[in-house]
Amino acid sequence: MSLSLAFVLFLAVLLPLYFLAPRRGQWIILLIGSIIFYGFSGWRNLCVLIALTIIVYVFGRLLGRSLDRQTEILKAHRADGSWDKPTRRAFRDRCVARRKWLLAAGVVLTLSLLAVFKYDSLLIQTVNMLAGTSYPGPKLVVPLGLSYVTLSAISYMVDVSRGQLAPEKNLAKLTLFIFYFPQMWQGPINRYDELAPQLFAIHSFDAPRALQGALRALWGGVKKVVVANTVGLAVQAVMQASGNLGGTWTWLMILLYSIQIYADFTGGMDIALGVSHVLGIGLYENFDRPFGACSVADYWRRWHRSMGRFFTDYVFYPLSVSRLSQKLSRLSRRLPLWTATLVTWALTGLWHGAGWNFVVWGLCNGLFILLSQELRPLRRRFGEKFSRVAASRPLTWLCCSGTLFTVGLFRTLDLSPDAGRVLSLWGRAATPSAVVGLFDASLWTALGLSIAQWGLIALGVLAMWLVGRATPHVGDVHTPSLGERLARRPMLCAVVCALMVVAIVVFGRYGLGYNAMDFIYGQF
Amino acid sequence: MEQKIIEILEKMHPTVDIKHETALVDEGILDSLDIVTLVTELNAAFDVCIPAVEILPSNFNSVEALATMVKRLDDV
Numbered sequence: 001m002s003l004s005l006a007f008v009l010f011l012a013v014l015l016p017l018y019f020l021a022p023r024r025g026q027w028i029i030l031l032i033g034s035i036i037f038y039g040f041s042g043w044r045n046l047c048v049l050i051a052l053t054i055i056v057y058v059f060g061r062l063l064g065r066s067l068d069r070q071t072e073i074l075k076a077h078r079a080d081g082s083w084d085k086p087t088r089r090a091f092r093d094r095c096v097a098r099r100k101w102l103l104a105a106g107v108v109l110t111l112s113l114l115a116v117f118k119y120d121s122l123l124i125q126t127v128n129m130l131a132g133t134s135y136p137g138p139k140l141v142v143p144l145g146l147s148y149v150t151l152s153a154i155s156y157m158v159d160v161s162r163g164q165l166a167p168e169k170n171l172a173k174l175t176l177f178i179f180y181f182p183q184m185w186q187g188p189i190n191r192y193d194e195l196a197p198q199l200f201a202i203h204s205f206d207a208p209r210a211l212q213g214a215l216r217a218l219w220g221g222v223k224k225v226v227v228a229n230t231v232g233l234a235v236q237a238v239m240q241a242s243g244n245l246g247g248t249w250t251w252l253m254i255l256l257y258s259i260q261i262y263a264d265f266t267g268g269m270d271i272a273l274g275v276s277h278v279l280g281i282g283l284y285e286n287f288d289r290p291f292g293a294c295s296v297a298d299y300w301r302r303w304h305r306s307m308g309r310f311f312t313d314y315v316f317y318p319l320s321v322s323r324l325s326q327k328l329s330r331l332s333r334r335l336p337l338w339t340a341t342l343v344t345w346a347l348t349g350l351w352h353g354a355g356w357n358f359v360v361w362g363l364c365n366g367l368f369i370l371l372s373q374e375l376r377p378l379r380r381r382f383g384e385k386f387s388r389v390a391a392s393r394p395l396t397w398l399c400c401s402g403t404l405f406t407v408g409l410f411r412t413l414d415l416s417p418d419a420g421r422v423l424s425l426w427g428r429a430a431t432p433s434a435v436v437g438l439f440d441a442s443l444w445t446a447l448g449l450s451i452a453q454w455g456l457i458a459l460g461v462l463a464m465w466l467v468g469r470a471t472p473h474v475g476d477v478h479t480p481s482l483g484e485r486l487a488r489r490p491m492l493c494a495v496v497c498a499l500m501v502v503a504i505v506v507f508g509r510y511g512l513g514y515n516a517m518d519f520i521y522g523q524f
Numbered sequence: 525m526e527q528k529i530i531e532i533l534e535k536m537h538p539t540v541d542i543k544h545e546t547a548l549v550d551e552g553i554l555d556s557l558d559i560v561t562l563v564t565e566l567n568a569a570f571d572v573c574i575p576a577v578e579i580l581p582s583n584f585n586s587v588e589a590l591a592t593m594v595k596r597l598d599d600v
Contacts, residue, residue, distance in 0.1 A: 164577070317579045321575060333568070370557075
């Protein structure tokens with residue numbers, strides 16, 4: 001089901017049923033609605049997600065049972081004093097090792113579904129490259145949201161194996177966690193302990209809350225349909241003309257693709273979080289004013305936060321504190337940090353896309369963050385020596401702009417599977433002719449957008465910047481959000497909603513070729 | 525033990541009042557890269573093995589919390 005009139009109709013049926021249903025049956029309505037929503041993406045996809053749910057359920061139960069048995073036996077032996085401390089420790093270690101194998105089996109099975117649908121072409125492409133063969137190989141379409149729910153599923157199993165979460169005994173409840181429809185386009189990557197209590201709680205209709213949710217969802221629609229889809233036309237034109245643009249290609253892509261991906265991804269998240277807010281279910285905030293970041297590490301704490309949190313907690317920490325990493329620390333205390341960071345970022349890249357260009361993108365980010373970390377003592381000394389300059393506004397602006405430029409530059413690697421070609425274009429971008437080329441008026445007209453469309457993009461960027469500035473930081477409970485402030489004035493709120501609907505209908509680019517699957521992050 | 529932990533942390537963040545700080549993670553003083561460096565140093569200094577499951581803000585927010593965690597890991 002696309003982001004279309006059909007989706008609006010789906011909500012128009014689901015919302016009244018959800019709020020009018022008997023209180024204890026609300027989550028069942030949500031479950032049925034979510035399965036129907038997902039069913040629109042095809043039977044094959046539905047079967048894949050059901051298989052994923054069953055795997056997660058079975059392994060969750062097995063892991064939980066293993067942990068309960070360990071606790072019971074240890075408790076009994078500690079009480080009667082029949083086992084001394086080394087025996088208890090040895091027993092605990094054996095249980096932990098057994099659970100690790102069980103968890104590994106669950107994670108491999110879960111990832112195998114993603115591997116079949118997402119990484120089939122990469123595998124065949126790599127085999128062809130190494131063996132000089134030319135197997136065509138099937139190109140399967142990744143089921144909607146599979147990349148995101150796979151990570152949610154893994155986080156559930158890991159949390160159960162660590163004893164941080166009790167396994168869900170009700171298969172239908174776990175099914176709702178996996179199938180919950182607003183997360184299907186492009187996340188966020190949810191955790192069971194955060195989402196489940198809200199999914200199964202009783203929610204009454206609340207008009208101000210519904211208004212806030214609708215405002216946010218409509219604003220997301222404006223960002224996606226008006227700004228991202230319009231600027232996407234220019235991005236496509238630049239891609240097609242890449243052979244003639246030389247180094248100017250890099251500058252154009254840093255600018256245009258950054259705008260497109262910001263409007264597209266944050267727009268999609270606003271729709272998801274807005275719709276979920278109407279239901280009374282708060283999803284994880286995936287952005288925290290990313291364009292105010294003053295370093296690449298800071299940027300990744302603000303952009304796609306649920307993904308960053310997943311890779312930090314479930315990949316980076318376990319890797320960096322593993323026995324192997326700690327053995328490496330005997331060679332150098334910095335080695336665990338470097339290896340874990342680079343492996344984590346390579347995997348983050350691979351998760352973003354089935355191509356070696358994404359791995360290069362990940363490694364560029366990881367390497368830049370590590371170098372910045374190693375230079376910290378130097379920055380500290382600079383701050384101590386030139387404290388006024390270090391705290392000045394121009395330097396902060398320079399740091400923020402430099403961060404945006406750097407992540408924008410790295411992001412151009414998303415655009416072509418040929419990473420070597422993109423890297424050579426980076427080199428050519430440093431030439432004076434590449435920069436001068438940006439000021440050639442004919443270049444901008446050749447991109448195929450009218451002056452009105454460029455004006456629309458400029459207006460959209462200005463509006464996104466203003467709304468971004470007015471949005472409080474995540475965790476700031478004292479400052480009301482823009483939606484909360486607007487919802488206090490229903491008349492103004494109604495006018496703003498109406499204006500956004502008009503903007504979507506009149507200026508939006510939708511219809512054939514513009515559906516939910518077209519979200520850039522939806523393809524990851 | 526507390527003194528050794530303070531030394532390690534002060535080496536990483538010389539400008540922070542480590543002794544009295546109670547929100548090292550919550551305030552963003554320690555980021556994920558710092559935490560890994562700290563875990564490596566603590567493992568070496570106290571001959572313990574801090575697993576990933578122990579990496580929670582509540583265990584890393586203060587010197588006292590860190591010392592409690594290290595002592596607990598030495599016991600079953």
